[in-house]
Amino acid sequence: MNKTFLSLLFLCLLYSPMLEAKKIKKLQIGDRFPKMEGELLSSKKITLPNHCEGKVTLLIAAFKRGTQDQIDSWTRPILFEFSQEEEFRFIEIPMISNFYSWISNYINNGMRNGIISSMHKNVMTYYGSLDEYFNYFGVEDRKLCYLFLLNKKGEICYMNKGESSSNEIKTLIHDIRILLEE
Known part of the structure; x- marks a missing residue:
């Protein structure tokens, strides 16, 4: 019995750093x-x-x-500018x-029909596990959008969530201009 307990304890100690690393x-x-892998509405x-x-x-x-509406509060002024x-x-x-991947064609086609075709290259649908992205993005409220500005290397330079404010838009426009000059 002691050997079994010690073996089990050893395995727990061995695997706990691996679990922590994940x-x-x-x-x-x-x-x-x-x-993140996905497909643009342009296929x-x-x-x-x-x-x-x-x-x-x-x-x-x-x-x-x-x-x-939250997304549009960010994209309208940014797309107007850039x-x-x-x-x-x-x-x-x-x-x-x-869970919805089995009807992904139906969902994607519905989005294609509701979005002007020139914007299809700007919408990527992701189907998969959401848990790790909840953790990555620090999701506390699924009813909010999560915004990330990346530099040319794919590194995050600005983050925000929810609806924009005029000050946040000014900051984002400023940050984009600086990154474009680099």
Whole structure:
């Protein structure tokens, strides 16, 4: 009995550092955006942040359908300011549970029909586990959108969530301009 207990204790001690290493930390300024695979509504499969390298990129992830007004509060002024800038990229990411992957074509086609075709290259659907991204993004409220500004190396330079304010937009525009000059 003692041998069994000691063996079990040894295995627990051996594997506990491995379990701890899998803990996902909340993203911080300066971190590289985590790997995420998805498909643009233009039907191109991409991997983030690789798809963004060489461009200043604004990513906005949303876990609920009702966040579009929040997303638009960021994107309208930013796209007005930078849509003609070749070194700038914007991607909206609907984060959809893997549970719905069996109807992904139906969901994606519905989004394609509701979004003007020129914006299809700016919407990437993600189907998969959401838990690690809840941890990465520090999600406390799934009803908020989560915004990340990446430099040309895919590193996070600015983060925010929810609806924008005029001061936050001014800060974001300023930060994008600085990154575009680098």
